[in-house]
Amino acid sequence: MTRALTGVLVIARRDLAAYLNSAWGWVMVAAVLFVNGLMFNAYALGDRPRYSHEVLELFFYFSSGTTMIAAVLITMRLIAEERQTGTDVLLEGAPLPDGAIVAGKYLSAMAFLSGLILMSVYMPALIFVNGKIGVSHILAGYAGLFALGSAVVAIGTFGSSLARSQVVAAVLGGALVVALLICWLLARVTSPPFAGVLEYMSLFDRHFRPFMEGRIQTDGLVYYATITLLMLYATTRVISWRRWR
Amino acid sequence: MSAAAILYLLGMGLLFLGERLLGADPAARGVFAVLALAGLAASVALRVRMLRASSGSAAGDVASSGRPGDAEGQGPGRILALVMTLAGIGSLAGYAFTLPGMVSFLGLEGEAAGRWVVVLSALWPIVWLCAGLSLLLIDWVQMQMPVVTQPRRVVQAASTGLCLALAISLAFPVNFLASRHSRGFDLRGIRTTAAGEATRAMVEALSEPLEVYLFFPPANDVRREIDPYFEDLGRASELLRVVHADQAAALDLAEKLRVSSNGTVVLARGDETERINLGTDLDGARRNLRKFDELFQRRFLELTRAARKVYFTVGHEEMHWSGIDDETRARRISGAKRVLEQLNFEVAELGVAEGLGRELPGDAAAVVVAGPREQLLPEAVAALEQYAEDGGRILLLLEPGEEEHEHLAGLLGVRFHSDLVLNDRHFLRRSRTNADRSLIVTDRFSSHPSVSTLSRHSSRLALILDGTGWLETEGGEELRVSATVRSMPRSWADVLANYDFDAESEERKTWDLGAAVEREVEGGTFRGAVLANASAISDLYLGNQANVQWFVDTMRWLTDDESLSGLVESEEDVRIQHTRDQDVAWFYGTIFGVPLIVLVGGLFYVQRRRRRSATC
The missing domain is CATH 1.20.120 (Four Helix Bundle (Hemerythrin (Met), subunit A))
Structure with missing residues (x-):
């Protein structure tokens, strides 16, 4: 157990260092902040007067999009890169359970994404200058971003475990995320009880909106935790399948 | 495959x-x-x-x-x-x-x-x-x-x-x-839909069951927005039952309540119903959601209480909702009329033709004398006196001017002084001259029921009074007079009318600006309220929450509804708009500034790590 935990931390530290020691990681953080800033100014603040809470909601709305894209891009290299460069042999031969490898990879990506999300905090803080919002609303929005980010990181990790190249991994991860995103559209054209199931499965519409509006719903947290665990479990099965061979 | x-x-x-x-x-x-x-x-x-x-x-x-x-x-x-x-x-x-x-x-x-x-x-x-x-x-x-x-x-x-x-x-x-067992934690600092103190008090006072039907499709944004409101109200009384229904699925119920589409809130008591139409689209519903508490209160009162009549005297250059003198918004009271209607009052004029000179109408729940510029006819004062003797309710709003309305003020046990009360610290800027000192604010309220809400929230609610006189309370053995609104300390009555403090002839102190009066009469109680300023309820200042709260709570106290006093929730959020100059700073700061700092810092860190690795 202790060895597995140590292994998780070693893998997480190694992968996190890989993000921080590469120009790519920093370019991505800057690009995400740039896009967030652009959206914040152009759409959230906009050219007409808006209530502070509307500005904050729009900020979280756009941030959720950039967080999802960033999560897919961050995770595409997690396992696919190992296969691409041939270092997967070392990983597969490591005296660690499959779950520990997957957990280490997931934690590194999550830590990097969390840092990226937190760096955007200056934008909602700017609303205080001329507006009036509650700090708790900001905290609820960020809780939503972390939960959504966690689910997408897990999906991306799964996509990365399936592919040999990083591009394919990104496409697979992206496709899964899009499929879960558009569930609400499908829910509109199907009849009950499927409509209810599909509507519930929607990654953004049903579960993220309350966070955006400053409300934390426990079912939303359970949903994101479920997606995260399910995807990490599927990734473990893929790794286990591959190690067996 | x-x-x-x-x-x-x-x-x-x-x-x-x-x-x-x-x-x-x-x-x-x-x-x-x-x-x-x-x-x-x-x-x-x-x-x-x-x-x-x-x-x-x-x-x-x-x-x-x-x-x-x-x-x-x-x-x-x-x-x-x-x-x-x-x-x-x-x-x-x-x-x-x-x-x-x-x-x-x-x-x-x-x-x-x-x-x-x-x-x-x-x-x-x-x-x-x-x-x-x-x-x-x-x-x-x-x-x-x-x-x-x-x-x-x-x-x-x-x-x-x-x-x-x-x-x-x-x-x-x-x-x-x-x-199924989801719990929500509303962390919004400012809520668009939250039940106010007054609404909760009304629901707590329910004596008969009341059903609220929310007709919305499942997982609708507007429904999600109002659900916490009714969860909150549901806790206030077991007699309030909230029913969720989808108009498309519950056709019989919808037909019974005459609901033709989703997005409707129906309040039902027995066979009587009242409805609020919000729609199912969140953007379209936002306007009504911001004042949902107000809308709910109005429908609730319409359903649970019979409409009562409030008369406004006319014929002495009083303030009027139609703005007959067309002077400024400071003399128009259309907002006050709307507020009364929301409280389920019918508003009507009371002139000589309606009985002001003889006997006031028997259905008058209260009579408002709003800023008369002319002395009331002795017959009108006599009719008001008789109305008071019969246990009537009078709200008197006086305006500094030529008339001091001795008889009218005396009826309520006060003496009105026309000297403007000024303050050189607690005032609002308007013309950037000393005359602005007459546009004073005050958060000094007594614990009297007619101002108890303001008293509780005085840290954030202040009454705006534009050119107010002051009151001298007289009272008597039978007449109980309490000062309800006072000026801020260090205010002075501008006896010399020069907007400056003259230590020799003027005195800095706290002045009584409003009062509430009660007297036991045969078969009931006479209640009256007086404010030495009439513009407080004008369209110009009624937008200030404290002003509207004073008017609402005073009317509630006058009509024996003081138990329903409390804040009405409305969105207190402020709109954000930037000037062109601000935009430039914000634009470059948020779009380029921070990402650039992160990028340069990150690349510098990477470069240093690489150099260190190469040296090793």
């Missing part, structure tokens, strides 16, 4: 399309069902053919070469694939048995039928998922290893598929329970 697997997925897809997307059109549904079944049958036929081929070639190969042939190595996998295909198709039978026709064919009715449908509806998707995922993984293994598939590999594929399917199946009940 093999052709058999593709046909299996195609068949399942067509069945889903026919049953769930085109279910309303029987012809299309039939065509899709036939095509789907044909695809599934073809998939089974292919699987059987592949299995036979592997058995046949095995026999032939062993006979000729003495070792198992290519296809024989696929045997176990093909058997398992066929079993999974059949299990997947078999699970559809489970779905078929949940259809109403089949349930009645089985002779099941009522509770038994319901239980049967629930159990099967939960079971068949699990079987379908287990079979489908296992099948796809076995098929994938076989395609990866076309010559010989190790049996352990096939078993691993099947078990992986089963484990994943069961994990997904477990996720559904977990999430179902989570959504």
Whole structure:
């Protein structure tokens, strides 16, 4: 157990260092902040007067999009890169359970994404200058971003475990995320009880909106935790399948 | 993926399309069902053919070469694939048995039928998922290893598929329970829909059951927005029952309550109903959601209380809602009229023709004398006196000017002084001259019921008074007079009318600006309220929350509804708009500044690490 935990931390530290020691990681953080800033100014603040809470909601709305894209891009290299460069042999031969490898990879990506999300905090803080919002609303929005980010990181990790190249991994991860995103559209054209199931499965519409509006719903947290665990479990099965061979 | 697997997925897809997307059109549904079944049958036929081929070639190969042939190595996998295909198709039978026709064919009715449908509806998707995922993984293994598939590999594929399917199946009940028992934590600092103190007080005072029907489709944004409001109110009284309904599904209820579309909130007490139309689109509903508490209060009062009449005296240059003198908004009281209507009062004029000179109408819940510029006729004062003797209710709003209205003020046990009360610290800027000192603010309220809400929230609510006089309370043995509103300390009465403090003739102190009066009379109690400023309820200043709260609570106290006093929730948020100059700073700061700092800092860090590694 202790060895597995140590292994998780070693893998997480190694992968996190890989993000921080590469120009790519920093370019991505800057690009995400740039896009967030652009959206914040152009759409959230906009050219007409808006209530502070509307500005904050729009900020979280756009941030959720950039967080999802960033999560897919961050995770595409997690396992696919190992296969691409041939270092997967070392990983597969490591005296660690499959779950520990997957957990280490997931934690590194999550830590990097969390840092990226937190760096955007200056934008909602700017609303205080001329507006009036509650700090708790900001905290609820960020809780939503972390939960959504966690689910997408897990999906991306799964996509990365399936592919040999990083591009394919990104496409697979992206496709899964899009499929879960558009569930609400499908829910509109199907009849009950499927409509209810599909509507519930929607990654953004049903579960993220309350966070955006400053409300934390426990079912939303359970949903994101479920997606995260399910995807990490599927990734473990893929790794286990591959190690067996 | 093999052709058999593709046909299996195609068949399942067509069945889903026919049953769930085109279910309303029987012809299309039939065509899709036939095509789907044909695809599934073809998939089974292919699987059987592949299995036979592997058995046949095995026999032939062993006979000729003495070792198992290519296809024989696929045997176990093909058997398992066929079993999974059949299990997947078999699970559809489970779905078929949940259809109403089949349930009645089985002779099941009522509770038994319901239980049967629930159990099967939960079971068949699990079987379908287990079979489908296992099948796809076995098929994938076989395609990866076309010559010989190790049996352990096939078993691993099947078990992986089963484990994943069961994990997904477990996720559904977990999430179902989570959504059923979901708890929400509203962390918005400023709420768009929150029940105010006054509304909660009204609901707490309910003596008869009241139903609130929320007609919204499931998972609607507007419904999500108002749900916390009614959860909050539901806790205030057990007599308030909140019912969620979908107009499309609960047609009988909708017809009974005369609701033609979703997005409607209906308040029902017995056969009487009141409705609030919000719509189902959040953007469209936002305007009403911001003042939802106000809207709910109004409908609630209309349903639970009979409308009462408030008369405003006319004929002495009083302030009026139509703005007859057309001077400024400071003399128009259309907002005050609207507020009274929201409190379920009917508002009417009271002139000589209506009895101001003889006897006031018997249905007058209260009479408001709003800023008369002319002295009231002695007959009118006498009629008001008689009204007071009979236990009437009078609100007197006086305005500094030529008239001091001795008789009228005396009726309420006060003496009105026309000298403006000024303050050189607590005032609002308007013309940037000393005259601005007459536009004073005050948060000094007594604990009297007519201003108790303001007193409780005085840290954030301040009354704006534009050119106010002051009151000297006289009272008497029978007349109980209490000062309700006072000026801020260090205010002075501008006796010299120069907007400056003159220490010799003027005095800095706290002045009484408003008062409430009570007197026991035969058969009841006379209540009166007076404010030495009339513009406080004008359209110009009624937008200030403290001003409207003073007016509402004073009217409530006058009409014996002081138990319903409290804040009305409305959105206190402020709009944000930037000037061009601000935009430039914000734009470059947020779009380029921070990302650039992060990028340069990050690249510098990477460069330093690389140099250090190279040195080592």
